[in-house]
Amino acid sequence: MHFTLEDLLRVTLAPTPAPLTELVLATAVVQRQDNPVFSRWRQRTLQTFPRAARPLLELVPPTGKGPLFLDPLSRGIDDGLDQVLSSSADFVRADLKRVCAAGRPLTLWTTHLAQRDHDAWQVLQGSVRAGYAGLLAPVWDRITSGFEAERAWRAQILARDGIRTMLTGLTHGLRLSGSVLEIDSSEDRDVHLAGRGLTLLPSAFWSGRPLVGVYPHGPAVLVYPAVTPLTLREEPSTADPVAALLGRTRAAVLALLTRQRTTTDLARELDISKSSASEHTKALRQARLIVSQREGKAVWHTCTPLGLGLIAPTTATGQGRQLDAPPAG
Template sequence: MLRVHFTLEDLLKVTLAPAPAPLMELVLATAMLQQPGIDPVFSRWQQRALRTFPRAARPLLELVPPTGKGPLFLAPLSRGLEDGMDQIRSSPAAFVRAELQRVCRTGRPQTPWISRLARKDRDAWKTLQNAVRTGYNGLLAPVWERITSAYHAERAWRSHTLARHGIHSMLAGVTHGVRWREAVLEIDSREDRDIHLAGRGLTLLPSAFWADRQVIGAYPQGPAVFVYPAVTPLPLLEESSKADPVAALLGRTRTAILAMLIQQHTATDVARELDISKSSVSEHTKALRHARLIVSKRVGQAVWHTCTPLGLELIAGAPA
């Protein structure tokens, strides 16, 4: 069992990641490729992905075990591929060595290439960077738009749960096998370990590629990361209907505005992002406000708009 110990400061620092992390998803997808007796939802995806997995990406299989607990320097919480590649390249040498040693202690063979990675050998790191880029392009890039849309819908739903029921209920409800014992979050796991957050906080990250037990990554700096299976896994996103009843009800532009207002924005932000006029944004936000789907607040010269709980429920229920 994993036991995550919270202080009051940690409870105040529980957040949902603002967007899916591409390199974390790549690590988890690489793990799912290797899982025997995989969840039936992923079996056809696994067979197809194994056939098409690029040869240049195969070094990742040496680093990432089926448990998903690969080296943390390989899975930064980046917003994009290039940002993530920069974070991998700038990983401190001591952190790289410690993570590679941990992975090898838990069952991965220490190959000559891994030994060279630990020494920060230039050619070994070129191979790694090429594997990451090729793996992303082969596994994630074709489906990234779907993953991102589904992620924001789930994030809106979790945010609504947090607002209505509080942190304890939201954390206990992210997946099965999670419960509270006073200020300790107990998680069913194959390993027996205590994790003390010690004021760093916790970031929640649902994964469309993951169908196994929860994974917690304790990075040297910043909050710990709690990865759990998304409500809708990738194969179901691929097979879902493209029909959007919310767009049929509100129209595509208002639906796009409502989706954008999961996070607070001004009319200028919306107009720039959706490439429409500010007067058009004003008309649409007025209609959404009258329908009680958004609220608006003036701060100085700017008017900020954001979804109401009803608007969040509507967007969370829309197909990706």
């Protein structure tokens, strides 16, 4: 992957997990037998895979390299489907041709998709919604909590060690030689970003080599395996052990600080006084769970790796953090 200076300045971390990307990768993992971490999940999911979602299996291969128009970056199902349905006819045809050439069957349905047949696209829309409801919605809180912890951790690596360490540390098999990121892969491919930038997206389902998507508009996307895959994340508990340890309000402060916030932000979001928010951040800072930095009149706070390690295995459901599924319409 070839970076220009502009590309290096436009490397970003995705702000939220992308439900359509996770759906595509979950559909790929269902078809793979090479990862013992997902073996029990795969066996269970094969039995419960929604019938209405089965057309997705015609589009998504076990490699995860399905149609790019099917997995745009989005915050929810509705805006993601809007992007899917507004894909240009040329992009859809070229993408389906690529996927079918790589081993997906050329069926009557995929032919109709390429022809922009209304009924075929209605089937696709129903498949996506059924797949989300059956595969993702029940575990979306766990996906989101893991994503936020990972994103905060990567941001700290970027701030502390720089972009080289952050990029090459995403997963094994990555090397940065000058302005070229080399990815160990059986595929011989050169990607020239040409100023479009790159968005980094961890996946709770994917465990293979990083996947690179270059879209007609916007930045390229590099999908890499999250440090902790979904199947190794603990089931959510009704009891919050962090709240039991720190107290409910202080645990809520810590949970909010997976993203950088000011004392004023904390006071407003938790509906507490600014002095109370300051006392909580002082205690967390003394425990080395957060770090603080003054900029002018504002003091910015964020979790340390120790703080992230404390909250990452749990799903905070207190007043400071509510992890909801994206709107499904």
